[in-house]
Amino acid sequence: MNGHFIQNRIGQVEAAELANVGSSYLVPKDGTPILGLIQDHVVSGVLLTVRDTFLDKQEFMQLLLSAFAQTTQRIKMPPPAIIHPRKLWTGKQIVTAIVQNCSPKNAHLINLTAKAKTSVNCWKVDGHDAPKLEMSESEVIFCRGALVNGVLDKAHYGATQYGLIHCCFELYGHKVATKIMSCFSRCFTTYLQSHGFSLGVADILVKEEANKKRKEIIKALRKEGDNVVRKTFGLSDDAPKLKLKHVLASAYNNARRETTDVKMYDFTMKQTIGKLNDKINEACIPDGLIRRFPQNSLQLMIQSGAKGSAVNAIQISCALGQIELEGQRPPLSATGRTLPSFHSFDTTPRAGGFVDQRFLTGINPQELFFHTMAGREGLIDTAVKTSRSGYLQRCIIKHLEGITVQYDGTCRDHDGSVMQFRYGEDGFDVGKATFMNPKQFPFLYENLAAVRDLEPKNK
Incomplete structure (x- = not known):
């Protein structure tokens, strides 16, 4: 069974090589790569390239052989990074x-200075x-093909x-x-x-x-509803609850006559609660x-871009x-409540969907x-959008499939009418112009010898 599986995998790899997959490495739309490693590979790559990962000769050779x-x-x-008391190699050396x-x-080996997806604050x-x-x-630094510094991630x-x-x-x-x-x-x-990776309750x-601070903020947040009503409708600080309810009721009843009171109330509520919600998030994460990080598996996945x-x-x-x-916040029914379990025109954030x-x-x-409710809306949006966007894309492709670049450099339709005098108005091949960007000029300069050597071969 295992032998059959291995044969199939080797067959798939050979088929991929024969299919010349790399020729479609860049998307013709904007020149961004379409191939890349995902999920487990990203996690493993980060764990392997952090500074405290050391491998003995057996582990190093095993990984190199598998690669x-x-x-x-x-x-x-x-050569090993550490010689005494025993020979050890770093994960970066792999x-x-x-x-x-x-x-x-x-070939002239690559020189590269770039950023990792993992933020500096993680360290x-x-x-x-x-x-x-x-x-x-x-900060990821490659010098003559050697990873000198930084972790590799997505x-x-x-x-x-x-x-x-x-x-x-x-x-x-x-x-x-x-x-x-x-x-x-x-x-x-x-x-x-051999290393293993799992997520447990300790990671969340x-x-x-932090929990004490979170509870204090929530306690303050629950009392903000009345204050928001007073602030929005210009009521005094000692206005009774019944007065607040009457003001809200009249605002919602007048909403059919296109008053801005309800919109202003929702905006003020969102703004006030949003600030307190941000404080909760800052206190905990x-x-x-x-x-x-990097001992926290969930944070490792999020920060490295794995999942x-x-x-x-x-x-x-x-x-x-x-x-x-x-x-918008969940709408009120005719009785003035979002769900039957709340009072009519309840001012608390919880009654408004917080x-x-x-x-x-x-x-x-x-x-x-x-x-x-929010989850259902997301599912419906996704289901509806896929059919519409798919049909729209098909329509566009059918209209554009007759356009070609002619020998005189113009883009013409099937009947010879000129669409553009130069492809994309600049004549650039998107797949070959991705590094024609001022931010990438230092990279091209550092690898000038490699660019010059391989230029004739690419042609």
Whole structure:
């Protein structure tokens, strides 16, 4: 069974190489890469290239062998980073070995200075300021094909512009770029098999002080409803609750006559609650978490770009926040309430769809109902948009398929009528002009020898 599976995998790799996949590495639309490693590979790549990852000779050779499993070439191995008391190699040297062995023979090796997706604030230590970008793990530096500094994440082997793979594609062509990516893929998979990676409850728990601060802010937030009504409608601070309810009721009844009072009330409520909600998030993430990056698996996934977003972490550990339908707070029924379980014209943020509960400690039935309403809207939007955008794209393609670039440099329709006198009004091939950008000129200058050497071969 295993042998059959391995044969199939090798067959797939060979088929991919025969299919010349790398020729379509860039999207013709805007010149951004379409190939890239995802999810587990990104996590593994970060764990492998952080500064405290060391490998003995056996581990290093195993990873190097797995990376070049498809080739029969002679592999050059870098010397160990630490010699005494025992020989150890760093995870960065694995990347160095892959890039140097995949680069064309006698080619000028790549020089690259770029940023990682992982922010500088991730490397902050409690009680100290965040480090400067220079020579931090968020600054990726390649010198003559060697990874000198920084962690590699989605920004460098994902489907992102101006990363390591994209730069190698520009200097050495698509075969080298796809070969490096394939070697990374096999190496990262093998490393994760022996290292392991899992997410537990410890990754979403917040410290006692942070939780205390969160509860204090929520307590203050729940009382803000009356203050917002007073502020919006210009009432005195000692106005009774009944007066507030009457003012709200008359505002909503007049809303059919196109008054701006309700819009102003919603805007003020959103603004007031939003500021307090931001304070809750700041108190808990990332400084309030018990585990910090990179020991925190959830934060590792989010910060490196493997999977998830800050919103996911906030909804788990902090609060769900304001639920919105069609960009507005949940609408009131004829009786003046969002759900039957609230009083008519209730001023509290909770009655208007604000959820101060979180997934970690559970949410109430009313909160769940609001959350489900927003989820349903998202699903319907997605389902409707896919059919419409698909048909629209088909229409556009059918109208444009007859347009070609002629020998005189003009773009003409099927009947010879001129669409453009020069393709794209500038005559640039999008796939070959991605590095014609002032921000990328320093990279081209640093690799001038490689650009000059391979220019005739590309033609």
